[in-house]
Amino acid sequence: MPIATVNPANGETLRTYEAMGEEEIERRLQLAETTFRTYRTTAFDERSRLMHRAADLLEADREEIGKVITTEMGKPVKQARAEAAKCAKAMRWYADHAAELLADEEPAESDVKDSGASRALVRYRPLGPVLAVMPWNFPLWQVVRFAAPALMAGNVGLLKHASNVPQTALYLEDLFHRAGFPEGCFQTLLIGSAAVDDILRDERVRAATLTGSEPAGRAVASTAGEMIKKTVLELGGSDPFVVMPSADVDRAAEVAVTARTQNAGQSCIAAKRFIVHTDVYDAFVARFTEGMKALKVGDPMDEETEVGPLSSEQGVEDLVELVDDAVRGGAEVLCGGERPDGPGWYYPPTVLAGVTRDMRIHREEAFGPVATLYRAADLDEAVLIANDTDFGLSSNVWTHDDADVDRFVRDLEAGGVYVNGMTASHPAFPFGGVKRSGYGRELSGHGIREFCNITTVWQGA
Secondary structure, three states: OOEEEEEOOOOEEEEEEOOOOHHHHHHHHHHHHHHHHHHOOOOHHHHHHHHHHHHHHHHHOHHHHHHHHHHHHOOOHHHHHHHHHHHHHHHHHHHHHHHHHOOOEOOOHHHHHHOOEEEEEEEEEEOOEEEEEOOOOOOOHHHHHHHHHHHHOOOEEEEEOOOOOHHHHHHHHHHHHHHOOOOOOEEEOOOOHHHHHHHHHOOOOOEEEEEOOHHHHHHHHHHHHHHOOEEEEEOOOOEEEEEOOOOOHHHHHHHHHHHHHHHHHOOOOOEEEEEEEOOOHHHHHHHHHHHHHHOOEOOOOOOOOOEOOOOOHHHHHHHHHHHHHHHHOOOEEEEOOOOOOOOOOOOOOEEEEOOOOOOHHHHOOOOOOEEEEEEEOOHHHHHHHHHOOOOOOOOEEEOOOHHHHHHHHHHOOOOOOEEOOOOOOOOOOOEOOOHHHEEOOEOHHHHHHOOEEEEEEEEEO
């Protein structure tokens, strides 16, 4: 795939970039290693000052960078600006909390004495240069939720961004440079996917994080395992959205529309499978389908647009294949389901009923505004359907029955359970999945400690 900005709204190639050669990659790897040796000793107060400055700059740039994001990957411009604001919030959160999250831990005095020590503690130390392989769907947020904790922990970052968002990738390097971070603290590598393996094998790269597809995750995990390097993987998702009889059905249907179509449905944590108790199935489906039909699809630069184009023509073709396969298998199209004529990579909000286990869309992640409906006879069946997937990123449950909540929290196989609301990432809460959705956690204290050397310090009498 060429490194280029191609406008998804019309397919026009706006800018292309040459991939960095071996000499430039070597220069940047060495710079990262050299910078780390000194940056790792900076005080938290200094790191915090720099991170707050980066947040201020990003917030000031949100109009400009929002348009860049929209041009590169098609996100409606209002959502792009909101993404920039969310990133600034996360930067400030880590700037304010990193010192506390990474403070020395003191074991119980009785355990210290029992070990024969006069003093003992646990200290979190940075690992070194971390390679981040990031996707296009949230081109700022995916990077910042790695970069903010990594830099606040004293690590340095090397970004291999998706090839269709090069301007956003270069903006991020410039942002941290303008904020005053030492040269080499955060560098963008304009490279293709084929170059990742060699970089990950380089001894100067100490760890890696990847958000993306299963195949990409397997490749990075395989190499990192061979090299004995720490990784965090956030891969696909096919999140359930369960609606039980005690739920506020109108509110659940309203939120369901946003949960499925935000960012044109191109989100790992988007609700994709809507599992509805038979007692409220008809009412929910009617309201949900009406809401999906009412969405405004169009020019992502239009402030009123709610669903823009998909990021690529391949993305549209993948959805067409999944929907067509489901229809051939007997699924009913309640709305959408037909690729529109005209320029751009658009696909309409679509609702499919009567989905069965033998359809591809039941097993594969639909990365676009296509929702699948399932009728559940009771809570047991709802849990079975929800867990009948290779993925386990997050989940949504709508109920006002405390017994239902306890059961879903206990039995759903997912990294998150969101009750009476849609899944959303926040810097204070850990984010990640189980099964084929990956391993490790981003955000919160868990995220900042992923790339730390957790060091036991024991001192004798």
